[in-house]
Amino acid sequence: MPQVTHYRWSGIDPEPLNPLVTRQYIVGVNTMLARIVLKKGARVPLHHHFHEQISQVVEGTLQFLVDGKEVAVRAGEILAIPPDVPHEVVALEDSVALDIFNPPRQDWIDGDDAYLRGTPEKPRN
Numbered sequence: 001m002p003q004v005t006h007y008r009w010s011g012i013d014p015e016p017l018n019p020l021v022t023r024q025y026i027v028g029v030n031t032m033l034a035r036i037v038l039k040k041g042a043r044v045p046l047h048h049h050f051h052e053q054i055s056q057v058v059e060g061t062l063q064f065l066v067d068g069k070e071v072a073v074r075a076g077e078i079l080a081i082p083p084d085v086p087h088e089v090v091a092l093e094d095s096v097a098l099d100i101f102n103p104p105r106q107d108w109i110d111g112d113d114a115y116l117r118g119t120p121e122k123p124r125n
Contacts, residue, residue: 002029009035017116018042020091025108032104038062038091046088047115051101053081060095064088 007026014022020042025034038044038060046065055062056078064071064079066087073079081087107113 017113018118021116023108023116025105027104027109030103032101032108034099034101034105034108036097036099038089038095038097040091040093040095042089042091042095044089045115046086048084048086049105049107050083051103051105052083054100055079055081056098058096058098061092062095062097063090063092065090 005026009024012024012026014024014037016022020039021044022037023034025032055064055073057073057075059075061072061074064073064087066079066081067085071079072092105113
């Protein structure tokens with residue numbers, strides 16, 4: 001039987017992805033919760049994944065471009081992104097978001113997330 005685990009964001013080291021974005025995350029059995037901190041002007045480039053994503057903006061404002069449509073998501077608002085829908089994000093101000101993914105993002109766990117780091121993607125075998 002899976003164990004119940006208690007976490008504190010203060011106990012999880014922030015992972016710098018680039019000069020404007022840091023992330024922390026926890027992984028459950030079937031779901032991942034990430035805390036993303038984006039400085040004003042930060043950009044997550046256009047991408048898509050087979051994971052369902054639910055994003056809640058806790059602080060600030062994020063401008064999502066989802067399937068070609070712009071959606072401003074402000075503190076206290078939530079955006080549900082179905083699997084395989086292309087999306088990108090720009091921080092209109094310093095922002096904090098909580099992102100839920102199902103299933104967990106194995107690419108993040110493996111460090112195969114160059115699109116977030118502003119580095120070339122790893123070659124695939």
